[in-house]
Amino acid sequence: TNTFSKPFVSLMGEFTNASQVLYYKNYCYSFSASNILKWNTDSLILHTIPVSQVTDKDITSMALDSLGNLWLSTDEGLVVYNQVKKIFRHFTIADGLPAYKMEGNLYCGKNGTMHFGSVDYLLQFQPEKVLASIEKIPAIRLTELLVNNQIQAVDESRKHIFSPNAHNFIFAWSILSFADPLNNKYYYQLKGVDKNWRFAGNMGRVEFVNLSPGHYTLLLKGENENGISANKILQFDFTIQLPFWKTTWFVFLIIALMAIIFYGLYRYRINHIRKLEALRNRISLNLHDDIGSTLSSISILSALALHKEKNRETQDILETIKNNAISLMDEMDDIVWSINPRNDSLHSLFLRIRSFAAKLFEAKNINYKIEIPNSILHIKMTMQNRQHLYLILKEAINNLIKYSACSEAGIAVNFHKPLLSISIEDNGKGFSMNKDYAGNGLKNMKKRADALGANLKIQSKDNEGTKVNLTLKIK
Template sequence: MFIILLSACFCLLPLVSLAKGAVWQVRANDRVLVVQPGKPIRLAALDNDVTFLLNPIPGDAGTYQYQLVGFDRQWQSSPYPIARYTNLTGNEYAFQVRYQVRGGLSATTTIPVLVERELTEEWWFVPAVVGYVMLLLGAAIYFFLLYTFRQKLKVQHIRYRIAADLHDEVGATLSSIAISTRLAQKKVGDSRPDVQSILNTIMTDSEETIYTIRDTIWAINPDNDSLDKLFEKMRSFAFQVLTTQGVAFEFRYALPPNTRLTMNMDQRRHVYLMVKEAINNIAKHAEATKASIVVSLANEGIRLEISDNGRGFDMSADCEGNGLKNFRARAAECFVDLTIQSVLGEGTRMTLLVPTL
């Protein structure tokens, strides 16, 4: 019995000694690391190929068992004294080794393994990237808005200058022509009816051109970008023209309070000129006693209805003289939906649906 116990003790001695120095070398990316008892093995973030070389089992063949706690879910068995790991993430691990010989297990050796975290593995990396992207996006939006604002200022400056030039130069020249024509009419008198006719034509054309220039100046001037000013100008013009012809006029503004809708310069100009032409047609050709302009809100934008109870016209007849083509051309140019309804003896209704910003 004593001999059996003694031989068993001699068989366990190599296992105990091996447990104290189970790992004799560590290689990281073909670089040899020093293994010091009681100290952790430190690996760099780029050490993506790590090999643990184990002390061989002397004597009879056995099985090597190892586990990298934090990476392996269970013990790994191998007949070879080597353990290899690739692509370890930054963390704190514990490499454990034990041996199995003739059904017996040696004591477990544990070696701490510290793997440096990569930059992308740090907790602050994702928030930093998100913050950086948001910063870039915010800067891009800021500079875009700043550029847009400066462009709008440039456009407004150009519009002011054009309006001033039209008023001071073209308007003054046309007014001078009209005044000179009146003086020429007085001097010629009734002695030259042919010359008087020519002067009347010049006078009429110059006055109409002056009114057209004034409307253009009004549309270009940035101070008149408000919808309230547009509708007030429509109301004032229609009232002035229609009441002098004995036509009862009603202007109904049905937009909700604090409506914040805008039209661009081209829309305001074309819409006003279309309404102006419609009012002139009512005054000159419709033989109406009542007329109205109704401004209301629609899903697509603003709806304007200009109607009268005049004699109307036949929509199927050749209406070239009525200026319908001119109306449709203006509507198409500023993307306005135009509808004209007219019945002989029942009047005419023109509806403008203006998309707004």
């Protein structure tokens, strides 16, 4: 008959040097020179713990207490292994053992008392009491704070505020567990900087350098040599102040000062513009009333004198005076119009051009078409640029009237922001560009176009009419 209920062959390699077998809740335990062995009695799944993780000495015996903790006697004391927490704890002479080497046998009695016997002595203890004494939760304290290498008073209950010059912080903390302090472990986390806890070693000390201004929360924790965490997590809130030039009130102050300065400059500019407009109005009015009336008087008086004068030579002189006076009156009217600030818009300029051109076209019986878009209604132009543009267009219209001998003419204005395009064309006799372009009128048009930053293009051929196109950018 088969004595064993399940085959055991698969485990035999691990048991070549195994000693002592214990049973606890469907698990068997044993140990060899290299491993602590644990296997399920139903599935026979084997788990091993390398002895090197527990001790560098030999294991002499093993026992299980009522809580399932493994107790091992070794050449350097007793070792207990908590299977739930998966942690080891060593006991030596410093913990009260009678000898350094525990060479003998461990046994757990029915009442839970652990017995250890050797040739020299018998040791008895209650595992629960021993473990309770070592599993006492330790307290934790912040022991030191240095800022720029200067010791600071520590008060965890309040927020600490440091100047913008605080650039070096050293924190030291400790757990009150002195059984094996060199094996205590410490951790920290600076909220907003660290996503996870960072290991601070076995001394509980961390240094921060060149932290940016702002609010910080430092969390500190620790655990003793048995892996038992301290009774709480320390929280230290502190603030590094912004330099005054980065503070909200300073930014608002600068913004307010800039607003006052810009408003002052704006008011100065508005007042300056108003003063210029008042001056232009005054000059325009004076030119119109004083010089305009004087020229008008000269024209009228010369006409009256011409009517009465019989001498031919004197008549010619008076005729010249009258014509010059009329010409000056026209030019004065243009000057008065250009100076008047009410005429600063392009719309006003093209209304004047339309009025000027219409009178001449109708006087010459020329069929004409003038197109002015509404998109230029509120576009402003400086007095000087407006005068340049007006005189270019006026010269082009005068040339058309004087030389083209046309029957049809057209003026078209187009505005596609920021480009303004103006064309004046006729179906007249045209002219040779190479032959006639040296005229003063065309040269003046070119100079004024350059002053405007405009592109002036004149196209003409004999008997094919003339087209003047002006393109400029409106700022």
